[in-house]
Amino acid sequence: MIICMRTTLDLDDALLRGAKQRAAADGRTLTSLIEEGLRRVLASVDEQQARVDVVLPTFGGSGVHAGIDLADPAALRDVGYEEEDAEIRSRLSDAAP
16 A cells, blocks of 8 residues: 655746646656656665775875875876986986086
């Protein structure tokens, strides 16, 4: 046995007009359209809650270097090359006359 409950909703006029038009075009009641929408929203919430957080492995490191802007692709590209750059500069300065 299905128990139905009456309730009053305050809906935006344009939203209600659109819902009534859609229900009529689909040959169904406004109630059935609203019920379907609520079921879809509740099902998507259940799916989101059912997702499992994935923990990705990390391999040491000291985290983000101070002064690195994670939104700057060039800064991210250059991370880890500081020592090599310093060595190259040193070689170039040693080789300069």
